[in-house]
């Protein structure tokens with residue numbers, strides 16, 4: 001384990017099994033349709049890459065980059081678009097793919113923003129959910145794991161742009177983000 005980690009919360013095998021289940025569930029729910037997965041950069045990229053390989057209906061993907069956390073471990077609440085979608089989502093069956101729903105502020109903004117673009121349907125898929133930290137209600141359709149209120153990194157999730165490449169999800173030692 002990386003020396004900056006307190007404990008591994010979800011190991012590679014647990015993540016792999018759950019991502020397979022989510023892919024199978026989405027495949028069942030979208031029979032006969034085409035999906036547009038919208039990955040929210042950068043955190044969701046690893047989850048999206050693994051998830052789409054477990055989906056067996058026609059699937060395309062696009063990306064959006066927004067930022068609320070910046071370099072820190074606390075949400076600023078103000079969401080900025082850093083990179084917008086390449087194409088229109090009008091009439092498409094859209095699934096927003098996130099790595100984590102924490103306060104819900106990022107997703108609340110994204111859902112409002114995307115609904116205004118006229119998709120045929122809009123669902124949310126997140127790998128992790130921290131329900132105890134929610135400030136606004138967001139309708140999560142697919143959730144990998146509900147986790148306790150601890151700052152986690154790995155499998156796409158960062159602290160100050162680090163640790164995204166860890167193959168597991170771990171709790172960062174508090175002294176690392178306090179220092």
Ligand SMILES: O=P(O)(O)OC[C@H]1O[C@H](OP(=O)(O)OP(=O)(O)O)[C@H](O)[C@@H]1O
Pocket residue numbers: 040041042043044066067068069070075098099100101102103104105106107157158
């Ligand atoms: O529910 P919330 O409290 O809004 O937090 C969740 C958001 O925060 C993180 O993004 P971040 O701004 O750190 O960008 P990143 O994905 O590039 O790390 C995460 O990827 C979610 O998008």
Ligand code: HPA
Pocket residue numbers: 069100102150151152153157158159
């Ligand atoms: O626990 C977290 N880890 C990394 N990024 C995050 N963004 C919201 N919560 C988290």
Ligand SMILES: [Mg+2]
Pocket residue numbers: 043069157158159
């Ligand atoms: Mg981040």
